[in-house]
Amino acid sequence: MDRQISILIIDDDPGACETLSDILKDEGYKVLTLERGLQGVEQIKTRFFNVVLLDINLPDVSGLEVLKAIKKIEPEVCVIMITGYARLENVIEALNEGADAYINKPLNIDEVKLIIKREVERQILSQEKKRLEHQLLQSEKLAGIGILASGIAHEINNPLFGIMGMAEAILEEENLKLIKEHTKDIIKYSVEASEIVRDLAGYVQTAEAGDFGPLNINEKLNDTIKIARHSTKFGDVKIITDYRPIPSIKANSSEIQQVFLNLINNAVQSMNGKGRLILSTMPSEDYVEIKVIDNGHGIPKGHINKIFDPFFTTKEVGKGTGLGLNIVHRIIIKYKGSIEVESEEGKGTTFTVRFPVKANT
Ligand SMILES: Nc1ncnc2c1ncn2[C@@H]1O[C@H](COP(=O)(O)OP(=O)(O)OP(=O)(O)O)[C@@H](O)[C@H]1O
Ligand SMILES: [Mg+2]
Structure with a gap:
């Protein structure tokens, strides 16, 4: 494992917690165990856990409330509910509230290991997908700016040629009236160029905002x-x-x-x-x-x-x-x-x- 996968166990049965924790640590996971639901929510606020194993029956608040709070703070966390007795309505409610999986007590260790492995893989894939999608969007934006920049460079050449031509004409011109005309043209071309630049600046700004x-x-x-x-x-x-x-x-x-x-x-x-x-x-x-x-x-x-x-x-x-x-x-x-x-x-x-x-x- 490149980065150690972290697991938070929230269960009020200290014996079960300890056994599970030891087994998961042997598997290479970083494990923290807590007995109260509210402590768990506080932990989620301060650091990222890949997986939370959450008992549905807790002494202070219901596991479902803790699940909702966790998903609100950090939707990326994978929450696996531990259901004491497989009551279908509890399981359905938990899944509706965003639980990623559930396991029944008494725990079958091989099943726990398998589910954690599967969920962590799924989480990593989904994070990678999000990262790639973001990168794709960024690269398209950059490509857009590149095409725009080359279009603008091309377009700015037109007013620039106009300005150059008029300036050269002024150099040769004695007639004050014509000099004034040419100067007006220079101003007109300059406004054209600055409008083109303003459009580009606007695009880049909105692209960043x-x-x-x-x-x-x-x-x-x-x-x-x-x-x-x-x-x-x-x-x-x-x-x-x-x-x-x-x-x-x-x-x-x-x-x-x-x-x-x-x-x-x-x-x-x-x-x-x-x-x-x-x-x-x-x-x-x-x-x-x-x-x-x-x-x-x-x-x-x-x-x-x-x-x-x-x-x-x-x-x-x-x-x-x-x-x-x-x-x-x-x-x-x-x-x-x-x-x-x-x-x-x-x-x-x-x-x-x-x-x-x-x-x-
Ligand atoms: N309005 C349209 N009229 C005709 N064909 C279209 C139209 N819009 C899209 N297409 C077709 O769909 C294809 C894909 O469009 P898309 O915008 O995804 O890529 P592109 O225009 O080829 O490349 P890019 O957008 O990167 O410049 C185009 O190559 C073209 O064949
Ligand atoms: Mg296109």
Whole structure:
């Protein structure tokens, strides 16, 4: 074992505690035993235990109350209930309250060892899964910032060339009126450049912020269009917005931006520089409903079931990671929302996203 697995036993029978503790220590676990439920809750507040073996009958508070308190403080802890007499309703209630497993008294040591081993493995796998998911989200965000940065560098070149050209013209110019005209142009190009930089700064800021404030999706969509313009080529793609008044949702603004940035980028990329993108929002019962509609090349039937898979892409090597829609899906699920896609080859694609209003506010 890399890091020693720690186990807390909460049981008011000192004899049973000691025997169990000795056996588990021999197995290589770090063990602490306590007789009272409240002492156990205090311990959970101060340090992490991988597993708690918790007697359902305790002298001070009921094991079920202790289970609830532990899961509230640290949901990652695996709690195994020890049930004195296998009363089914107790077991069911404990499992409903989040207990991970149960064992009956009198304890069968081999069974205890097996269950602990299984639960610890499950815990480690789930922690690893969470870590990888977090890493995936971060890397997609970074990739997004990278693409945006290169788009911005490219775009800033235009006003910079304008500024350079005008400055050179001023150097050669004697006519005061024309000098003033050129100076005005320099100011205009500088404002253009600073707006591009401001959009990038806004994106990076929201990408870093961990806020969960009430979010107005209509406003967020407008911000996202600005960002999208810097990260993908719009060409002659027209944007039509049809926003209805909708309630705010409680969500992290950076994550919501990530959802729509990916959907807009995909839509624009499918239109190859010519087409129309419709963004619409409307309230729909307890949801807000957002549609992203393009008239691009569409998605072949055989691909529809794969587009949310990680790394599925039809773009050239180096053009797409295939992570976009996977991240979109994860974020939407996190907020208990939904995403649907309808598409016809050669005609276009509609993504419909719904976020619940009540669950989030
Ligand atoms: N609006 C759309 N129109 C047509 N095809 C789409 C659309 N959105 C997604 N797809 C298809 O789904 C695939 C997966 O999309 P996803 O956003 O996950 O990855 P990607 O766009 O290929 O790469 P990345 O998002 O990393 O740039 C795309 O390669 C494309 O084939
Ligand atoms: Mg994409």
